[in-house]
Amino acid sequence: MSYSLSSFNSPYFQLEQVADGIYAALAKGGAGAWGNAGIVDLGGQTLVFDTFNTPQAALGLRTVAEQLTGRKVTYVINSHHHSDHIWGNQAFEDATIYATDNTFDLMRTKGVARLERMRSQPIPLQSLEAALELEQDPEQRKDLELYINEMRQVTMALPNLTLRLPDVTFEHRLAFAGSKRTAVLLTFGGGHSPSDAFLYFPEESLAFMSDIVQIGFHPAMGDGNPDEWLRILARIEALQLTTIVPGHGLIGTGQAVGVMGQYIQLLQQMAYAAPSLDELLAVEPPAFCASWQARPVFKENLQFLYNLTHNL
C-alpha cells in the first residue's frame, strides 16, 4: 500500500511512500517532470532514481529528497537515455550518477546530439497550438495539451540545460547498501530502449521499473526491441514483485508486468496479420488499453512493428 505525503506538495510531482524510506515521485503531466522518479533513504545515504525532464523539476525533486532524508543526495541513477529521465541531472551536481555502460554511451553520443539539435531548432509551439485548435477528440486534446505544456517547460529550460553525464557505469548489477536497506540496480538488457535499468528492493518485493513497465500509458516501442522487451518482462515476472513504480503512470502491482507483455504481444500480432499499413493504422486500441494516455504512441507503435515484421 502507498500513501501520499501531502505536506511535500510540488508543482512537478506527487510524492507517495511505497515502503519504509522509499518514495515515488509521480510526475504531474505538462509540468516539466514527465517521467516518474524515486527517492530512497538507504540509511546514511540518499539515492534518487531518474531526474525528470528538466532541471527545474529536478531541483524540486532534490529539495524534497533533502527534506525527507535530512541529508544531501549522494547517488543518482539514470535508468535509460531518454530525456524525460535524465535532463534534470545537472540539479545533482555533487552526487555521483550511475548508468549502464550502454546508456552512458548513448547519452554521450545520441543524447548530446539531440540536445544540440533541440537547441538549434526551437520547439514549434505555435504549430502545436494550431493543431490543438483543430483537434476535436477530447482524449487527443488532453494528450496534446499536456504535451504543449511540457514543451513550454522544456523551452524554458533549454538555454541553461547541460547534459551532465554519468560518473560510474555498470554492466549487469550494482548494489547500494545503506545502514537501513539495500537497493539493487539491475539491467536485463534493452527492450524499451537499447539499455534499460531498474531498481529492485528484494526485501520489499518492490521495484522502480522506469519505462520497461508503464501503467495506463501506451509505452513507446520505436527505440527498442519488442522481442527483447518480452524476454526482459519474463525475467522480471520471475521476481514476483508486489509493488511497481512505473516509468509513467500510477503505482501498481506485479500484475502490470503481465499487462505490458500482453500489450506488446497483441500489437505484434496485429502488425503481423495486417493486410496493409493503412488498414492497421485505422484500428482503434483494444478494450484493455482504450483509456490509456499517450494515445498517439499506439499508432506509432503499430507503424514501427509493421515495418519491423515486414522488413521495411
Ligand SMILES: [Zn+2]
Ligand atoms: Zn523511455
